[in-house]
Amino acid sequence: MAKQAGSTTRSVRGSRTGRPIMALLDLLGRRWTLRILWELRDAPLTSRSLRTACDEASPTVLQARLDDLREAGFVELGEGGGYRLTPLGRDLCETFMPLHRLAERWKSSSPSPRLRGEGRGEGEPPRRR
Amino acid sequence: MAKQAGSTTRSVRGSRTGRPIMALLDLLGRRWTLRILWELRDAPLTSRSLRTACDEASPTVLQARLDDLREAGFVELGEGGGYRLTPLGRDLCETFMPLHRLAERWKSSSPSPRLRGEGRGEGEPPRRR
């Protein structure tokens, strides 16, 4: 049967409202998509290794995202098993490389090691209006 | 619980497992984060306008993401109301600019205007092993 492994739903709503950038932003805005691309950045990985690399994420979602990415043409399944980036996918990853540097810079400016964690209703008295 | 507007949970699991890039990837991998940054890319927007720009996304999530981004230091609330990018947020956005071009290229190579939509089981005969 078809099932739902295909990727659950595929468009929050205003994804491909015209500009392809929206569709891309939507695809990338799913939970493990960016992480998967990142882990695949320089070497192909098997489904298992990818799972390990992604901190033991559920195979369900991993599979769904992998299908999404494969369908989008950013990732493909190699011969002897294992996922790898397509040329287009590699270009996409290249785009994120500057993120690495920015992340370092970001850590320095962001003083919260764990980004607070709960609703900010208590920690901050009504600082607005 | 107290609330949930703070941003619901804040870390899928292995977010900031060490490298800040993971935390950043996790933050960016939430549903409207990338879209918000994109819409804010060249002009500040009010909460309302942002909602409109983001295809009438729920104010709940928009608020949560906005809080996330503000807390992360990428977005801030201006004087007369309205959200705008911080210098760091602007740098982050700059990173995504090449994505616009890539998205166009991607549309051309991806023949599916709506990415199929259901399970991928049919289009491909057992392409496994």
Added chain:
DNA sequence: CTCCGTTGCTACAATTATCGTAGCACGACG
């Protein structure tokens, strides 16, 4: 061939995030 370990992939219940609608407090304008 049979046992074993690997691969990619799936089922299913529980949990969490998101949606969608409605509404609040605060401030500015008339």
Added chain:
DNA sequence: CGTCGTGCTACGATAATTGTAGCAACGGAG
């Protein structure tokens, strides 16, 4: 005061994600 606009929140309904367990197909011993 009444009306509008701002940021922000409550809450039930819905969709996505998590976690655990397990499947069939392939490959290498024994």
